[in-house]
Amino acid sequence: MYYFRKLWLWLLFILGMGMIVLHYGYRLLAMILPIIFKFSQLDMNEYNSINNRIYEFSNNGYELLLIILLLTIPILVSWLALNLISGQFQRDIYSDRFTRSLIRHIPTEIKLVSSEEKRANWWIRKGRIVKKHGKLVLRIPCGNNAAIVDIIRRRCDGYANQWLAQNYPNSNWSPLEIKHGLFITWLYIREK
Structure with missing residues (x-):
């Protein structure tokens, strides 16, 4: 909700x-x-x-x-x-905190890079922690642009697992996975 x-x-x-x-x-x-x-x-x-x-x-x-x-x-x-x-309400609040910590302020001087960074921020806001098959999953949609997928992956590398381990101390988290769908690429971090 x-x-x-x-x-x-x-x-x-x-x-x-x-x-x-x-x-x-x-x-x-x-x-x-x-x-x-x-x-x-x-x-x-x-x-x-x-x-x-x-x-x-x-x-x-x-x-x-x-x-x-x-x-x-x-x-x-x-x-x-x-x-x-x-428990989804609490997970949604955590998801909101996590996505806010990944969003970057982009100066408007560099047009090409800033448009990709802004689009990456837009996709990051759609990230959500859900429970799937009894396990927690952080999923972030990335669109189909390889540059945006790379930007989001670089922001999540290391930080996402550390943040999840800190906020969900009783869970072990697998490394970042990239899954390519038909129209959207997803970044997943699953609970082991």
Whole structure:
């Protein structure tokens, strides 16, 4: 859950803003429309028809977003509970700390190198510690660019195993492995 925090925070933000806009937007339009119709000397029967349609749209949209929000909150709470029970929440926090320690500040003077370094930073942020077949695995996607794979591998050499041994003292870690997939190359460090 912590790993996908940007996704669900954006979802909650969009739902909340949508509800606010639908609720208060109708009230604002209900105050502005009569003034516009009076100044334009338009038929007030049209105003009533438009006002009723806007009210129905606002009310139905607000209720729909409220239902989606009320369904989303229990899903998020159960997801959090499952992550807390399985220990993935703590592993995601550790993953975040580890990836932040690998990210480098890149000066913008050297364009070619800085673009590859920035792309490497982007891929490193996607790194995650997961439990697979009862063993912990650190996996970092690298894309298919050989220069980016080399940059990430150089950053992880030595440091990753040392960091993992320090934060997971009861585990032994195998050396860094590079696995080439169809579209993405992955760096793996597995628990022995």
